[in-house]
Amino acid sequence: MLERIAHVALRIGTTLAQSGASVRVVHEGARLVTSGLGAEVLGMRSGYASFEITVAMGPLTTTRMMQIGPHGVNHRLDFAVRDLAVRASQGGMTPEEISAELLRLVQETPRHPPWLVAVATGLACAAFGRLLGADWPSFVPTLLAAGLGQRIRHALLAHHTNVFVVAGIVGYFAAALGCIGARLAGSSTVELAMMASTLLLVPGVPSTNAQTDIMDGYPTMGSARAITVIMIMVFAVTGVWLAEFLLRIHA
Amino acid sequence: MSEMWLAILPHLAHQAAFGALAAAGFGVLFNFGGRTLLWCTLAGALALAARTLVQQFGGSLEAGTFVASLTTSCAAILAQRWLGPTSSAVALAGCIPMVPGAFFGQAMLGYIAVAADTSGTATAQLVAASQAFVRVVTIVGAIGAGLAIPAYLMKSRQF
Structure with a gap:
């Protein structure tokens, strides 16, 4: 028993x-x-x-x-x-x-359909772009790039791909698509559009959970979460850096 | 006084609207249900409005983020009657649009550029990247502290 x-x-x-x-x-x-x-x-x-x-x-x-x-x-x-x-x-x-x-x-337990999650994630990243100061022409390209990034992430995670590798791949594709789209749309804030397109990868809940765990007296778990958040961001930024390098964007 | 508010209002409305949109979008990603999603949207609007107001009155981004998280957490606790046990999750979703992912990107890209520099003149870039990194730490800290303090003080950390 x-x-x-x-x-x-x-x-x-x-x-x-x-x-x-x-x-x-x-x-x-x-x-x-x-x-x-x-x-x-x-x-x-x-x-x-x-x-x-x-x-x-x-x-x-x-x-x-x-x-x-x-x-x-x-x-x-x-x-x-x-x-x-x-x-x-x-x-x-x-x-x-x-x-x-x-x-x-x-x-x-119901889940939102993947297409709705992709659209919502794209909208969230495009809204992030506006909050960061990206111009209107970059709004739709950011939405599409982040939405496609979310679809790629969904497909890769369904195949049990390593989460850090997923962050790198999605960071690269979302940033590249955001950059190309924003350029074609005549945006003057291409770099912001690139960055906003990858913000779906930012682990917001784990980063606040890390602090909550430490405050609640579980520093081991809190530290593990914090390190995981940093690792995911490092891989995501590596993808963005690769896209910048290949598309000749200079920060 | 009213002229000042009229001048602030368009920017305030813009930030609140896009804060709401970002919180709702991430709410869908985190699988919030229909009614709770509406509350996430309101929490996102409140958080960004509070942060923008603090900044408009001369506060730093970090101070604004702390006040915004504190306000959102208090509002969610006060709305517990309607929100039920999900109030802390709604407050957290509302603060997600303030998570400084872009600053982290700036910091890391800056460090990569410094590492690749061979001219020996990368001091300014190193300072800028370090500043961005410090801002990431302080803003994430401000969100966490702003969300947690009211919950601890008002003893609303329900299961």
């Missing part, structure tokens, strides 16, 4: 972590499920790639670890899983029922 409780608590925690939740939320989710099943959490440890828990029931204890998959941001799944953890904490559910409900949530 204790092993099944530890397993479902780990699954709740790892799903929350992969959906973009902070460590405090991951631990609270696992703790709620464990207490709802009549056990007690003696300790938890969250790394960037794994999650460990020790649960106890009377004199019996067990410690289990689970791998955390790729980190992303999925707001609807995050809050659906939190809701499940709250329901489980009220008792009346077995580990198998919680596990089945979690699987259903992972499979059935």
Whole structure:
């Protein structure tokens, strides 16, 4: 029984972590499920790639670890899983029922269609461009370049390509397309259009989560997130630099 | 006084509108649902309006970002009655348009140029790149602190 409780608590925690939740939320989710099943959490440890828990029931204890998959941001799944953890904490559910409900949530929680995500991401980057001072002729080229960049990212991640390599490739293509498009549109802010086209790669949620984790007393995870953010940005900027070099743009 | 506000208004409206658009776009990318997306849009508009106002009254970008994050976080906490447990996520989405990705790009491209320089006259470029990097750190810090402080003080860090 204790092993099944530890397993479902780990699954709740790892799903929350992969959906973009902070460590405090991951631990609270696992703790709620464990207490709802009549056990007690003696300790938890969250790394960037794994999650460990020790649960106890009377004199019996067990410690289990689970791998955390790729980190992303999925707001609807995050809050659906939190809701499940709250329901489980009220008792009346077995580990198998919680596990089945979690699987259903992972499979059935709706996602926006990829074309809509691409258009929305393109619009967001074009809006970023305006906020940075890019002119109107560069608006549509930035929208198209970032939208195509998002489609490329989606396709590469679906093929399990390394996230840092994806950042480099998308950074290159989005910057190159933004530059060519802005030039053709007669923009006088080509460099801003290039930069704005790649802003879809900026990991905004992980960068604030890094600070939240450190403030909550989890500096190991916070530091790991911060380093990952810096690495992604370095790869993205390398792509932009390559596009600048090949298209003869001088900063 | 009203003349000053009339002069500020077009730029304020522009920044708020594009802040709203950027927050909504990233809200879709982060898979926010329909009603929550609307709140993200409002949070983005509020954040950029607050930042622009501070800058218009002589504040730095960093100070503006801190005040904007603080305002957005407080507003989200006060709107918890309608937002429910998603209030902190909405505040964060509203602040995403202020994340200094472009400054990071400037800093890194500047450092690459300095590394490639063989003339020995890259001091100005090094200073500019370092300034951009320091701005990245301070702005990201301002966003994080602005979002976290009200949540800690008002004890609204719900699950």
